[in-house]
Amino acid sequence: MKYKGIIFDLDGTLVNSLEDISDAMNNVLTSLNYPIHTYDAYQYFIGSGLRNLVSKALPSSNNSEEQIETCFETMINEYREICTLKTKPYNGIIELLDNLVSQNIKLAVFSNKADELTKKIAAEIFPDYFNNAIGLSTEVLKKPNPFEAVEISKNWNLKPEEIIFVGDSDIDMKTATNANMFPVGVSWGYRTKDELIASGAKLVINNPLELIEIV
Known part of the structure; x- marks a missing residue:
C-alpha cells in the first residue's frame, strides 16, 4: 500500500x-x-x-x-x-521531513503533551512542516484514545489504513492500532524495541530515514 x-x-x-x-x-x-x-x-x-x-x-x-x-x-x-531551551530534533528528522514534503506526504503531530505546549514546540522547532499539531486538551482524549488521530485522517480525506503512526512508546503503538493505522516504533526514543513490538509495532526503525523506504 x-x-x-x-x-x-x-x-x-x-x-x-x-x-x-x-x-x-x-x-x-x-x-x-x-x-x-x-x-x-x-x-x-x-x-x-x-x-x-x-x-x-x-x-x-x-x-x-x-x-x-x-x-x-x-x-x-x-x-x-x-520548553525549547535544550529540546532539539533528533539527527535525521529534518532530512526526513524534507523528503516527505517533497513527496507530498501529509504530516501531523499528535502528542499527550498539553496542546498549548505541543503547538509551541512544533511551531518553533518545525515552522515549515506541520500545520496540524495536536496535544492534550482533555484527559478523555489522551492517547491511546484514537479519536484525534482519526479526526486527522478525516481532515486529510484519507482512510486510516493510508496513514503511518510513528512513535516511541507503547501508548503510541496502541493508539495506532486503535485507529487502524500502521504502527511504526522508533528505537531512539524513551522505550525499548521489545516494549514497542510487544505493544503492537509492525516495524521498529533505528534511523529516521528508514521511514522513507516504508512510504
Whole structure:
C-alpha cells in the first residue's frame, strides 16, 4: 500500500525534550525540598502526559490529588518558559521531513503533551512542516484514545489504513492500532524495541530515514 500521511508523536520521536521536561519538574521538586530525579528516571515518566509525570515524580508520601494539581500548574509554568531551551530534533528528522514534503506526504503531530505546549514546540522547532499539531486538551482524549488521530485522517480525506503512526512508546503503538493505522516504533526514543513490538509495532526503525523506504 502507498501511504499518504504520517502522524508523529512528539517527545522521543521527533524531538529529544527529556532535559527540558526533567529540569522543569526538578525545579518544582527543589522548591518544595523534595528529592529530584535523574534524566534516566524521567525517561520512564514521560509518555502519558505531564500531569501523570508530576504524579510519578512526587514522593509517595506527598502525592494527594491536591498536591499533584498544584505541582502540575507550577510545572507547566516552569516548562512553558524553557520548553525549547535544550529540546532539539533528533539527527535525521529534518532530512526526513524534507523528503516527505517533497513527496507530498501529509504530516501531523499528535502528542499527550498539553496542546498549548505541543503547538509551541512544533511551531518553533518545525515552522515549515506541520500545520496540524495536536496535544492534550482533555484527559478523555489522551492517547491511546484514537479519536484525534482519526479526526486527522478525516481532515486529510484519507482512510486510516493510508496513514503511518510513528512513535516511541507503547501508548503510541496502541493508539495506532486503535485507529487502524500502521504502527511504526522508533528505537531512539524513551522505550525499548521489545516494549514497542510487544505493544503492537509492525516495524521498529533505528534511523529516521528508514521511514522513507516504508512510504
